[in-house]
Amino acid sequence: MTAPIVSFYRVIESGLPPARAGRSAGGTLPVRGVRYCEAVTSASAFGWHIFPPFGFSLMWDGETVAWATGDEWYRLDEAAQYPNGLDRFDSAAPSECKGFCPPWLLRGVTPGIVQVWTGIIVSTAPGWSLLIRAPANLGRSWGFETFEGIIETDRWTGPLFVNLRLIATDTPCSFPARYPFLQVQPVPRSVYGDEVLNSAEIASIAAMDENDWRGFHETIEPLLAREGVAVDVVANRLDPRPDGWRVLWADDAPCPECGDLCKRRALPIGRPLVYVGDGWSDQCAALVADRVFARRALAEYFDEHGLPYERFETFDDVAAALS
Numbered sequence: 375m376t377a378p379i380v381s382f383y384r385v386i387e388s389g390l391p392p393a394r395a396g397r398s399a400g401g402t403l404p405v406r407g408v409r410y411c412e413a414v415t416s417a418s419a420f421g422w423h424i425f426p427p428f429g430f431s432l433m434w435d436g437e438t439v440a441w442a443t444g445d446e447w448y449r450l451d452e453a454a455q456y457p458n459g460l461d462r463f464d465s466a467a468p469s470e471c472k473g474f475c476p477p478w479l480l481r482g483v484t485p486g487i488v489q490v491w492t493g494i495i496v497s498t499a500p501g502w503s504l505l506i507r508a509p510a511n512l513g514r515s516w517g518f519e520t521f522e523g524i525i526e527t528d529r530w531t532g533p534l535f536v537n538l539r540l541i542a543t544d545t546p547c548s549f550p551a552r553y554p555f556l557q558v559q560p561v562p563r564s565v566y567g568d569e570v571l572n573s574a575e576i577a578s579i580a581a582m583d584e585n586d587w588r589g590f591h592e593t594i595e596p597l598l599a600r601e602g603v604a605v606d607v608v609a610n611r612l613d614p615r616p617d618g619w620r621v622l623w624a625d626d627a628p629c630p631e632c633g634d635l636c637k638r639r640a641l642p643i644g645r646p647l648v649y650v651g652d653g654w655s656d657q658c659a660a661l662v663a664d665r666v667f668a669r670r671a672l673a674e675y676f677d678e679h680g681l682p683y684e685r686f687e688t689f690d691d692v693a694a695a696l697s
């Protein structure tokens with residue numbers, strides 16, 4: 375087995391362990407978003423969810439912070455430890471590290487800031503850092519903000535913690551045990567270095583070339599015409615208006631199979647049928663094809679269901695397989 379990219383070591387083992395974040399953001403995304411918006415589902419699924427070891431609440435009165443795990447509130451004077459956290463840490467730690475268990479809650483220097491340790495120690499493979507942030511696309515309390523941070527856990531194995539800024543006063547902010555309160559995302563260090571971040575271009579729309587325009591539905595047809603390709607294009611249209619773009623659905627009746635707007639109804643009647651796809655919205659339609667070429671989300675779906683398909687990266691692969 376190859377070494378993992380991320381290792382989560384649980385010092386405090388109550389509660390839910392870290393888990394791969396799901397594409398539906400814990401079931402909170404609208405069904406249509408899950409089916410059609412690859413951008414939202416990919417971002418939701420990027421990383422791991424971190425849960426608190428037990429449910430707790432924080433409250434700020436504008437000056438001091440109080441915490442509770444039940445009905446009783448305690449003032450956070452300096453720091454609060456996990457119950458039994460010190461014992462568990464010391465029994466595993468080598469002698470030079472004993473006594474250095476991070477506190478569960480640490481009051482920040484700035485009023486209303488609280489540092490929360492997740493009860494987890496984390497390390498990453500060389501070259502990999504972790505971006506710690508609030509869960510992507512998951513609704514949450516407006517009573518606090520989560521600071522985002524990138525930690526270089528390949529250089530130092532350390533506690534996975536986060537800083538919260540309590541905003542609401544005299545209102546409890548609750549962190550339920552079954553609800554992720556953080557999302558941890560793996561990022562190669564090179565991605566946030568100057569070489570990448572200084573490499574951005576800001577230009578006028580006139581600078582967009584053919585390749586830039588190719589992604590827009592309204593330009594598929596001129597491109598096909600230029601290449602001399604005669605095919606029927608079935609696509610939704612965009613209606614650009616000053617107040618935003620509207621999607622005009624090619625077919626706005628629901629599919630009788632899956633009950634949603636779906637590509638299945640647009641399939642040609644002739645057989646055999648070859649289906650080439652890569653997304654969530656290809657699933658229902660691909661199921662009726664005689665031969666399926668899939669990558670990304672569609673390949674994952676076929677893998678999950680043990681269905682036969684052929685993997686492809688580019689249309690050259692498909693053309694080679696079909697010739």
Ligand SMILES: [Zn+2]
Binds near residue numbers: 631633636659
């Ligand atoms: Zn369908």
